[in-house]
Amino acid sequence: MGKRVRALAVFLLGMALVGCSQSPPEPITLRYSYAWLEDTPQIRSRLQQFTQETGIRVKAIPIADASREYVEIARKVLSDSSGPDVLNIDLIWSPLLEPNLIDLRPYLTPEISQLEPQLLASYTVNGKLVAVPFNATMGILEYRSDLLREYGYDHAPRTWTELETMADRIQQGERAKGNKDFWGYVWQGSVSEGLMCNALEWQASAGGGRIIEPDGTISVNNPAAIRAWQRARHWIGWISPPSVLAYTDVDSMLVFDAGRAAFSRVWFLTPITRSAHRGQRGWRSVRPPVVETGFSRMPGGVAGSVATLGGAGTGVSMHSTHRQEAIALVRFQLHALMQVGEHDGPALVEFPDALTAAPDASSTGSSQTASLVARPSVVAGDKYEQASKVYIDAVHSVLAGQTGAAEAAAELEKQLVTIIGFRTARPTTADKTAERDP
Secondary structure: OHHHHHHHHHHHHHHHHHHHHOOOOOOOEEEEEEEHHHOOHHHHHHHHHHHHHHOOEEEEEEEOOOHHHHHHHHHHHOOOOOOOOEEEEEHHHHHHHHHHEOOOOOOOHHHHOOEOHHHHHHHEEOOEEOOEEEEEEEEEEEEEHHHHHHOOOOOOOOEHHHHHHHHHHHHHHHHHOOOOOOEEEEOOOOOOHHHHHHHHHHHHHOOOOOEEOOOOOEEOOOHHHHHHHHHHHHHEOOOEOHHHHHOOHHHHHHHHHOOOEEEEEEEEEEOOEOHHHHHOEEEEOOOOOOOOEEEEOOOEEOOEEEEEEEEEEEEEEOOOOOHHHHHHHHHHHHHHHOOOOOOOOOEEEEOOHHHOOOOOOOOOOOOOOEEEEOOOHHHHHHHHHHHHHHHHHHHHHHHOOOOOHHHHHHHHHHHHHHHHOOOEOOOOOOOOOOOOOO
16 A cells, blocks of 8 residues: 555656646747838837737838839738738738638627728728728828928919929929929839829829729729820820939939939828828828928829828738738737828828828819829739739820820720730820829
C-alpha cells in the first residue's frame, strides 16, 4: 500500500513539474498589409492600442504603393494561408481580389449602417462586401488664394473656362515679375490611374459619360468626351507645362507647394460617415504647402462639377486562420475612424462648404451642382485593369499630340467593346453645346 501511495505521489509530482515547465501559449499575431504611404504614426499608434485592449498582436507589412504593383502583390500573397490576414486595397481592385476576401456585411452590420452608402458601392461585388472604407478621397482644386486676391478674383473658378482665364492671367502676371517657370494649372498626366481620374472628371463634367455606365453601356466615343480631351490637350504648353504628361500626384503637388503654380488638382481625404460631414473640416493628403492656399470643388461643364472618388478599404482574407480576430481589428479601426475629427492626416485644413455634402454620384445638373463619380471598376469586374489601361493610353496619346481626339475615341470604343463585350451608347448630355470649344 505504501509503495502505491509513493508511486502515485511521484506521478502527481511529475505531472506538476511538467505543467510548470510548459510555456504559456503564444499570443495571436495578425499580419496586416497596406501601402507603405499609409504607414503613419497615427496608424501605428492605433494598432498598438488594439493590442493593448485585446492582447492580439499586429505585424504590419507595408508594400509598394503604386496601384498596379500593389494589386499584383496582393493577388499573390492572398492565394493561401501564408499571406496577410487583413489588408488595405484600393477601391478599384475590389473585383480582382473578391475571390480571396470574405463578405464583411454579416459581421459588421451596425458599423456599416453608419457609413456613406456611395462609398460602399465600390467595395460591393456581386452583393458581397469585400472591404469597408479605410479612407475616402475625392478630387478637388487647390488654389493660391493670395494670388486670386492680387489679381482681383473673389472666388475660385467654377467652370473650366474660368479656370483657363484665371490661370492664363495669373501665369502671365507672375512671369512678368520674373518667375519664368510659373504655370497656371498642374495636374496628373502620367500614364497611370491619376490620368484616368483627371480625364474622367473632364469627360463626365462635359456630359460625355462615365466611360462605362452602371448599366454596362460604353460611353467614350461622343462629341462631349472628344471636346473634353481636346480642351485638356490645349492646356499643355499654354497653362500647363509640357512635363505634366509625366506628373504623378507627388510631382504636381511639389510644383504647387514650391509656389510655381496657381491651381492644382489634389486628393482630399474626406470623412467616411454621414455625421462626420457636419464637422466642416477635411484633410489634405500630403504636407501643407508653404504658400497661402484654398480649396474648392473641381471646375465644371454642362453636367456640373465632378470629382472622382478614391480611397482604400480594409478586407479580411478568405484564407486567414484567425478570421474572428481579423474582423475584430477591422471593427476596431472603423470605430476609431467614426469618431468625428479623428481622421489621420498630416495637414488638417478647413473643409470647403461646397464639398461637405456632395450629392449622389448619379446626380447631374447645372454648372453649380457637384457630384462624385466612381471609376467603372465594379461594372467592368476583372476586366477593369485592361479597360483602364486602354483608356489611359488613348487619352495620353491625345494629350501628347500623337492621335486626334476623335480618332482616339473611335478606336477606344472598339477596344472596350472587345475587352468587356458591352454595348455602346451616347450619354444624354453628350449633344449639349459645350461650355466652350478649345
